[in-house]
Amino acid sequence: MRTEFFAAISAIAAERGIPRERIIEQVEKALVAAYRRSLGERPPAIEIVVKIDPVKGDPHVYSEMLVVDEVEDERFEISYDEARKHDPNIQVLEKIVVETTPKDFGRIAAQTAKQVILQGIRDVERDNVYSEFNERRGELMVGVVQRNVNGNIIIDLGKAEAILPRDQQVASDNYRPGTRIKVLLKEIRREDRGTRLLVSRTDNDLIKRIFEMEVPEILAGTVEIKSISREPGVRTKCAVAARQEGIDPVGACVGIRGVRIQNIVNELNGEKIDVVQWSTDVKEFIANALSPAQVVEVQIRDMDKAVVIVPDKQLSLAIGKEGQNVRLAAKLTKWKIDIKSSSTLIDEMREASEFRQAAEAESMALDVELANAKVEDRLVSEYGTFVYQNIEYGPLGTDYVGQTIQIRATSVKLFIYANDRLIASFMIPDIDYTVNE
DSSP, rough: OIIIIIIHHHHHHHHTOOHHHHHHHHHHHHHHHHHHTTOOOOOOOOOOOEEEOOTTOEEEEEEEEEEEESSTTTTEEEEEEHHHHHHTTTOOOOOEEEOOOOOOHHHHHHHHHHHHHHHHHHHHHHHHHHHHHHHHTOOEEEEEEEEEEETTTEESSSSEEEEEEEEGGTTTOOOOOEEEEEEEEEEEEEEEEEEEEESSSSSSSHHHHHHHHHHHHHHHEEEEEEEEOOOOOOOEOOOOSSSSTOOHHHHHHOGGGHHHHHHHHTTTOOOOEEEEEOOOOOOOOOOOOTTTTOOEEEEEHHHHHEEEEEEEGGGHHOOOGHHHHHHHHHHHTEEEEEEHHHHHHHHHHHHHHHHHHHHHHHHHHHHHHHHOOOEEEEEETSSSEEEEEEEEEEEOOGGTTOOOEEEESSHHHHHHHHEEEEEEEEESOOHHHHHOO
């Protein structure tokens, strides 16, 4: 029996990294099921326990038996005299647990319980995988690409396989079988077929974990990553701040001669990384976020909108290819950013000044025309309309039918009064108008 059970259990435990006690527990449960089946199709509900000798590895079956004067079924009954050998105080019709291990139970159990034992081992493996990896959710893991299944990449993490879904892949990455790759353990699911591990190459936390691996100051907590914005495979912006005086957070991340940041870029297969200084001053933070472009001024217009002025030669750099730089800066700062060049701002200010002057001049001219406009009396018809210079206007509403109105005219507009109160205005010669309530 030691060869059939105990040695095999020890080998499985060592090979699969499962505690030996858990496997023995599953084997004992399987042997209970096997013994019950050996009792017939519908055995009575009796207590059955199987224990494996921890030294020899032999299985021992202990069953609940009914104490009777005359035994009719040896599978479930025991004589009173035999029962008293185990318990002198036992009485007839009471139950007693005694060893009932069949002589050939080792061979029968090995054949009958094989599939149950294998299933039990698989259950233990699933539980172990879930317990181990559930505690490592959000960690950076190193795996080896195994194969591509319908666009999903299967990655070997050592004790388990993980799935890198299509929507978590980066186009610039190399997913050839055998390639070593760093992934972020994002999700663990318990399913009927086992534990499913889902990993990612696009998650922002992947950037954090790689920075922690390459920058000791971040791992130690003296430099903190405040926010990250990313377009996977293309470009990432990372805002960092020092939590200890005398530390340059950007310099710590970049490293001497850019060694640290270059290692990160290499790990991300050439994805560009902009490390910028975080600041409590919103204007300063926005200006830093637009790096490498130079910023002249940041103007806060609304609670979440900012206008950034840059030199003319820096405009395309600030916006970036297809708006990428300003888009990532907006995500990093969580502010809507409008980029304007210095010359554009000057032109807009000039246009605004000219418009304001023209509006003031037009307003003054209108006042003069109104003051000199001729007052003409007109009677509103039954439809609430009236005619001025052969053009019909209205209606003004049924309340004014039959009333005499006063018309004050400019070159572009009619102002209609009733009882010295302005009630409507019309554009000449259009019929668009505004009625005063």
